[in-house]
Amino acid sequence: MREINVNRVTESLCEACGFIACNCSPDIYEALKHGAEQETSEQSRMAMDMLLKNAEIAHEERIPICQDTGLAIIWLTVGQDVHFINGDINEAIQLGIRKGYTGHFLRASAVDDPLFNRINTKDNTPAVIYTSIVPGDQVKIELMAKGFGSENMSRVKMLKPAEGMDGVKQFVLETIKMAGPNACPPMIVGVGIGGTFDSCAVMSKHSLLRPLSQNNENSEYASMERELCEQANLLKIGPMGLHGKTTVLKIQIEQSPTHIAGLPCAVNICCHACRHAEVIL
Ligand code: SF4
Known part of the structure; x- marks a missing residue:
């Protein structure tokens, strides 16, 4: 049985929240560049160039690609030979999102009730979590910030x-x-x-x-x-x-x-x- 301290989950997620908010992934940047080359009309070419420029500025100045910093979605894939220690794994995930969004000054976009009061939770929690158990002793955490x-x-x-x-x-x-x-x-x-x-x-x-x-x-x-x-x-x-x-x-x-x-x-x-x-x- 491999022990994993849940603090590692919190810290990894905190860092990942800040990173993905400001960095367009290379495959998407390349696809945007390719798209820009295909465009023939002035306005659509200009729109693609603006998206590319936006991604560059976000990366250089460490500001979010978009003001809608998304709802946090997590896929947690846990090896069956893993034992989480030092706390509740689900709480550790929510803490990682909380620290990530507040610490990197990302817009809080989650409301606590979908219908009646819609009060902003002010830290973008709760994240939606999908968990699955697989063979092995590793943990994979996939994070998405969904606009x-x-x-x-x-x-x-x-x-x-x-x-x-x-x-x-x-x-x-x-x-x-x-x-x-x-x-x-x-x-x-x-x-x-x-x-x-x-x-x-x-x-x-x-x-x-x-x-x-x-x-x-x-x-x-x-x-x-x-x-x-x-x-x-x-x-x-x-x-x-x-x-x-x-x-x-x-x-x-x-x-x-x-x-x-x-x-x-x-x-x-x-x-x-x-x-x-x-x-x-
Ligand atoms: S869907 Fe939301 S996150 Fe995506 S570009 Fe539009 S406003 Fe930004």
Whole structure:
């Protein structure tokens, strides 16, 4: 049994919150650069150049890429031979987010009740935590700071199995079209196919963590990702909704087995500020 002090989790998350808020990941920066080169109209080229400049200033001056510093989402993957010591792991995670957001002066965007009072918790907690247990003695913590302009444009649909591939593609493209400029394009689009009503939504969000250079391991899903990306870019929503060629930077699919009677599909849209980090302990 390997012992891990929960303070390490808190400190790692605190640092990661500050880092991802101000640093556009290299794969997204490269995708934005590539997109800028494809744009032909002056306004869409200008929009892409502004996004690139914004990322550079954020990195150099250590200021957030966007004022919407996102809701913290955590995937905690724990090896079954790990024993956390010195406290409650869930509290340690929330403390890491609290210290990360307040210590790095990031906007607090969480409210304590979704409906009745909506009082700001003032430290961006609570984070949403998904936990899974795997073999081994390591701990993997994946952190995402999810902006809600794009989150609000995300959708889940329980398709009929007979709707098949065409039904899934239609739903994905329809969701991107409906999102339009509201999702702060260019977008990165996570798609979850299979599982259940709830698990396909989690898959769609988790797929957003994959590096943009990495396609789905299954060649059929990988070619579906490419095809959907090409079709989405024909929608001409464009950067910041200014009708250019770069509506999406990438479409990322995760799939899993499902029931014989169902074909769940979720589309989780993320903006160009797709901020995430991974910590291994
Ligand atoms: S959706 Fe993204 S770019 Fe738009 S406001 Fe939120 S974090 Fe910023």
